[in-house]
Amino acid sequence: MRKHIFNCHQANYSEALRSLESSTESAGTMESFFKKQKLDDNGGENMTMIGVVLELNVQKLKEYVRQICTVDGLPFNTFEKSGMSQIFNPIVQQLRESGQPISLTSHQVRDIVLEGAVKLKQRIKQEISGRMLCLKFDMATRLGRSFLGLNVQYGDSTGIQIRTLAVREVLTASTGAELSKLIVNILQDDFDITLTQIYTITTDNGSNALLAGRLISTACVESRVEVQEENRDDQDDEKIEGLLQSSTAEFLMSTYGVHQVRCAAHTLALAVNDCIGQKAPESTKCLLQRARSVVCTLRTNNIRKELKRQNLPMAILDVETRWGSTYDMLERLMQLSTFCKDNEMLIERLKLLEDEWGSFEELVESLAPARELTIKLQNSSLTPGQTIGHWQLTMLSLGKRSTPLAATLAERMSARGRFLLTPPILAATYLDPEYRVLLNEDQRKLAKTELEAMYRKIQLLNGQDFDLDGGISSESAVTDFESDIDTHSLSPMQLMLLSKEKEMSTQAASSGSKRISDNTTIIDSVDGKSYKHVECPFKYWSQQDSKILSQLAWTALAVPTTQVSVERLFSGVKFILNDLRNSLSDDSLQAIMLQRTNSLM
Structure with a gap:
């Protein structure tokens, strides 16, 4: 840059040099030097040349290069293109002259990205070391290549933390056994995660995903039993041996295994498909086919032009396996109903009976709550x-x-929703001061049992002993909740929760019983508390005196109920792995996605 100013702008060189020498900012900051100069080249008068003085070092430049190739998604050869090379070559040359050699060829840029991935892995290793973790994974196909997306999730005093562990190409059959091996290899080989750290695995309802989760859970049982045997005292040998010998498979899985959590968004999709999919009544199927026929007509070339001329939205044709697109199709069709009615005499295929229009409106109205729920489930920080x-x-x-x-949809959601109420979900809801009122007495008992099992897993992870007879009573109880509800501005959710609270209180009063039968442990001390709205349950528990309850709450509240963050991984893969970059190696794609997704999270 200095040579360029000297050779081409000698009149401005001295002033630029003084500006550079007087700069005292730290490396990586930028100070601009402006000097106007009229050009005289066939109409170029009144244009301005700008001289820019940059303070940069090799490490900072590498950081910018990594961001360009990962977050921005540009290919490795970006800096070899004519326009980019004219910008970056003077910078590279100046760094070389200052004794900081660097090259921005495609091979060197790839090495810079791979180097960043290695450093990021080390930071993630340190961050998750010794923590109880929740996994979620899914499979996707892009340009004929199959990929496994794997996230890890945990909680702390600030909230839910999500980290991407892998976007790995699957070169074997996508069976449950092969997936479980691949996941365990990623956990242990790439991130030094032990099986005793895994608390839950969130998957969709696919048979291969469920089988992979069960196989990983079985491996975790063996690992935790082995750790327990290594940590036990001689005086407890007979007690532990008797317990393990008399234990059923159900006890071992609940105490030492990994819980599988089904994705709520996928479960909702199954419930809706029960109503409008292959299992739907024939009348509903015929109605949807009638809608698709009209939409196909609206999407013909001449009608599309007419819609555009009238500033009307384009018709949407659904993908039959994705109910959300079916809802979008029907909603858009209703928006175009006036256009269809105005032109039905000219275009016979747009003609529909009033009863059919009424049926479409009823479908949209009936599916609207499920559509709103789908949008809410897109929040990856949902507890x-x-x-x-x-x-x-x-x-x-x-x-x-x-x-x-x-x-019918409400009935199907009730039936399929029962699969969501696994012990970890009940335990998390029990420790949520706002949503605890949703649990009945039986669910609260299951939640407390699960929290005791979670406590044992945490102690095993930390190499501590625990009381095999159960009971957690070594610390003070949780602080009483205070009611701070603004009754003048209640949301529908708050109204429902307060109604549940009142219903439970009425039932307890009529039966003459209390919620807590034996308030002897700190887990029991949580029960019986009234509804309390909190902005962040993680922060709430960080302010409590009980460290045990705080640790249990952070673990339970971080259990993921959807695979949203994994789905977003695949959206990133679609952005990076396009038709022009389909030959991108697995190592390069892994390095790009690891840095891209973790920086965005």
């Missing part, structure tokens, strides 16, 4: 209690709609 709350609120909303489809 289990919030998920259950939104699920129940959606069923209440469906119940207020007097349509057969809404009633």
Whole structure:
């Protein structure tokens, strides 16, 4: 840059040099030097030349290069293109002259990205070391290549933390056995994660994903039993041996295994497909085919032009396996109903009966609550209690709609929703001061049992002993909750939760019983507390005196109920792995996605 100014702008060289020498900012900052100069080249008068003085070092330049190739998604050869090379070559040359050699060829840029991935892995290793972790994974195909996406999730005093571990190409059959081997290899070889650290695995309802989760859980049981045998005292040998010999497979899985959590968004999709998919009544199937026929007509070339001329939205044709696109298709069709009615005499295929239009409107109205729930489930920081709350609120909303489809959908959501109420979800909801009221007495008992099992797993992870007879009573109870509800500005969710609280209080009063039968442990001390709205349950528990309850709460509340963050991984893969970069190696794609997704998170 200095040579360029000297050779081409000698009149400005001295002033630029003084500006450079007087700069005292740290490396990596930028100070601009402006000097206007009229050009005289066939109409170029009044244009301005700008001289820029940069303070940069090799490490800072590498950081910018990594961001360009990962977050921005540009290819490795970006800096070899004519325009970019004219910008970066003077910078590279100046760094070389100052004794900081660097090259921005495609091979060197790839090495810079791979180097950044190695450093990021080390930081993630340190961050998750010794923590109880929740996994979630999914499979996707892009340009004929199959990929496994793997996230890890945990909680701390600030909230839910999500980290991408892998976007790995799967070169074997996508069976449950092969997937479980690949996942365990990534955990142990790439991130030094032991199986005793895994608390839950969130998957969709696919048979291969469920089998992979069960195989990993079995391996975790063996690992935790082995750790327990290594840590036990001689005086406890007989007690532990008797316990293990008399234990059923169910006890071992609940105490030492990994819980599988089904994705709430996928479960909702199955419930909706029960109503409008292959299992739907023939009348509903025929109605949807009639809608698709009209939409195909609206998407013909001449009609598309007419819609555009009238500033009307384009018709949407659904993908039959994705119910959300079916809802979008029907909603858009209703928006174009006036256009269809105005032109049905000219275009016979646009003609529909009034009863058919009424049926389409009923379909949209009945599916609207499920569509709203789908959007809410896209929040990757959703806690289990919030998920259950939104699920129940959606069923209440469906119940207020007097349509057969809404009633059927509410019934299917109730039936499939039971698979979501696994012990970790109940435990997390129990420790959520806002959503605890959603649990009945039996669910609270299961939640407390699960929290004791979680406590044992945490102690095993930390190499501590525990009381095999159960009971956690070594610390003070949780602080009483205070009611701080603004009754003048209640949301539908708050109204539902307060109604649940009142219902439970009425039932307890009529039966003459208390919620807590034996308040002897700090886990029991949480029960019996009234509804309390909190902005962040993680922060709430960090302010409590009980460190044990705080640790349990952070672990439980971080259990993922959806695979949203993994789905976003695949959206990133679609952005990076396009038709022009389909030959990108697995190592390069892994390095790009690891840095891209973790920086965005």
